[in-house]
Amino acid sequence: MSYVLEMKEISKSFPGVKALQNVNFSVLPGEVHCLIGANGAGKSTLMKILSGVYEKDEGTILLNGNEVKITSPSDSKENGIATIYQELSLVEELSLAENIFLGNYLNPKAGLIKWNQLKNEATELFSLLGLSLSPNLLVKEVSMGLKQMTEIAKAISTKCQIIVMDEPSTALSGDEINKLFDVIRLLKKQGYTIIYISHKLDELYTIGDRVTVLRNGKWVITEELNNVSEPQLVEYITGRKIEKQTKQHIYHQKEEFLKVHNLTNKHLKNVSFTVGKGETVGLYGLVGSGRTELLRAIYGADKLIDGEIFLNGVKKKIASPKVAVNEGMGLVPENRKTEGIIANLSIEENAFLPSLNNYSKSRFLQQTKIREKMKESIKKLNIKTPSPKTEIRNLSGGNQQKVIISKWLIHQSKLLLFDEPTQGIDVGAKDEVYKIMRDLANQGTSIVVASSEIDELLAICDRVLVMFEGKIIKEYLSPANQKSEILNSAVSGT
Ligand SMILES: Nc1ncnc2c1ncn2[C@@H]1O[C@H](COP(=O)(O)OP(=O)(O)OP(=O)(O)O)[C@@H](O)[C@H]1O
Ligand SMILES: [Mg+2]
Structure with missing residues (x-):
């Protein structure tokens, strides 16, 4: 033909x-x-x-x-x-x-x-x-x-x-x-x-x-x-064989880091839950169940009508993402193009934006330190780019996503909120991202991850919360063995 x-x-x-x-x-x-x-x-x-x-x-x-x-x-x-x-x-x-x-x-x-x-x-x-x-x-x-x-x-x-x-x-x-x-x-x-x-x-x-x-x-x-x-x-x-991994349940409840109590706004109804230091909690639910909105509310991107947020036991008013970042949070958003990157800045500028304070001394940027750290991140996340100075919009979609993740690694965030973290990321790099998330958790970072891919949550989460119509309706403590129950409850709302 x-x-x-x-x-x-x-x-x-x-x-x-x-x-x-x-x-x-x-x-x-x-x-x-x-x-x-x-x-x-x-x-x-x-x-x-x-x-x-x-x-x-x-x-x-x-x-x-x-x-x-x-x-x-x-x-x-x-x-x-x-x-x-x-x-x-x-x-x-x-x-x-x-x-x-x-x-x-x-x-x-x-x-x-x-x-x-x-x-x-x-x-x-x-x-x-x-x-x-x-x-x-x-x-x-x-x-x-x-x-x-x-x-x-x-x-x-x-x-x-x-x-x-x-x-x-x-x-x-x-x-x-x-x-x-x-x-x-x-x-x-x-x-x-x-x-x-x-x-x-x-x-x-x-x-x-x-x-x-x-x-x-x-x-x-x-x-x-x-x-x-x-x-x-x-x-x-x-170019190589990849074996699917699932999370071995090794997390033992440690100190609590994040606690949210009765969060309520246009999209959320009385949402309460906690996340321990080094714990990875998944949010699963249908589109419109409130996963993204919950992350945005914690991050100060959406207004709350009611409810409280505690970090390390101290009540905080997170009025904006800027406050959230100062309190040690980071968000990897769902919409990379409009919320995740600044297209005409370089990879390095995007990656260091929230951390400039930590990399300046008497009002001068510590260029050498920045360069070294960026090199390290590019290697660690296997970011494909000719140089750290390349404008981020010239990177392929999946590599842009990795730069966003590197931004919060560099910032040494204590609480990371991931919304569809592997969107547009290829099969090989997905496992790399999961490994990075696991390493972060092992080092004590608290993680909340929303995903529409159930297998993704099963691979990385210690606990999964199911959301339905703006509420948390169920908690699963051993998600790797509870796939069908989780799917059922997300669909039925019970
Ligand atoms: N305008 C550009 N300037 C410089 N380099 C570019 C430009 N466009 C693409 N590249 C580079 O060319 C290579 C191929 O990129 P391309 O966007 O085609 O990848 P892709 O297969 O579509 O990846 P993805 O799955 O992440 O979208 C990458 O290394 C990318 O950084
Ligand atoms: Mg592409």
Whole structure:
């Protein structure tokens, strides 16, 4: 069969990084082709070359057998390629319809935009995706799932044949992911070809036809998913075998560090619990159960109506994240792009932001000390970067997440709050992050971690609390052996 897309011998370097070396990537018409690999393997770069964001150094691109030159995003669009980037590109303050047609307004004759036509077209696009959704809603009013759907509507509004989705499921909940899969199946039926990037290997088997693995900027294998097992994929991705670990229950209740009593606000109802020094407590629950909101309330990011927070037995008023950080807390937030990083600062600046006071002497920064500490962190977390001075936005998604974690390691936080800590992190690095969390706990750091991945909590937590509608409804003291009970109680609310 002839390929719809062939990328041949593609190479691309950035200062200090060979991001792609002679990569071959061929896609069949109408297939869902999964593109996988560790953080920094080159997935997004390959797709950005296809979408005209980056220019390749070497190689050729063929569409339907003909060589094409793609040197700008508009070249790519004209060739029928639509890309949904890892970091969504919607404008929060505009409506869904406006976003879909942004830069592409229908018939803008004499500067006039036909708003009604635009809205009708948007409604039609949504219905093609099986959604009945008002195009007047503002982006900031809708869930991550609907934002992703709006990006897809935007893609198919451009009359494309190939749709690239770069980690579309990372920030979605279980239900939203299922909806996304329904839409992908629908698109496939309508004849679209999909390139699908994800770190969640189980998803590939649900939705994918074939898979290509990249490692360190090089092509490793292209294979039908039916012919390759998950452990084999892990080996292709990491270049080594990884055994799944679960937490051995070794925690013995020690001194209490955090105590929250009757926390109440818009999203929380009388939440009380404690965390010991060196203890790791997991928060599990469905989307909207209040996991994120509880972390934000403790961190002073959301206001409390009622309730008290004690650290080391002393009552504290945590009025803002700044106060929280001064009290020795750190938060790894759910939304990396808007809350976790400052995009145009360097890795080093991002990592040292909360700790500058500890690294200055009579108002001078101790540059050498900073440099050494940063080097150590880059090594410890295996952060893939040419230099500590690189702007953080130039790192791959998973490596940005590691920098955020390093920030709180450097700060020597006593209480760490993790919200979806391994979001966008590859299978190999996940275990590294778990190990770092375990090491921190062993050194006495108290940890609260919210996750929608139950296996993640089972691997790292001493105790799991289940939340439902803003309340803690159950506590599990031996989570590794209580998976089905935890799942049940999160769903049933009992
Ligand atoms: N604009 C840029 N400037 C400098 N280096 C870059 C730039 N874009 C990507 N890189 C580097 O190229 C390499 C490949 O990055 P890429 O974003 O393609 O990885 P990825 O496979 O998408 O990873 P992830 O799973 O973490 O998203 C990384 O080492 C990254 O730091
Ligand atoms: Mg990427």
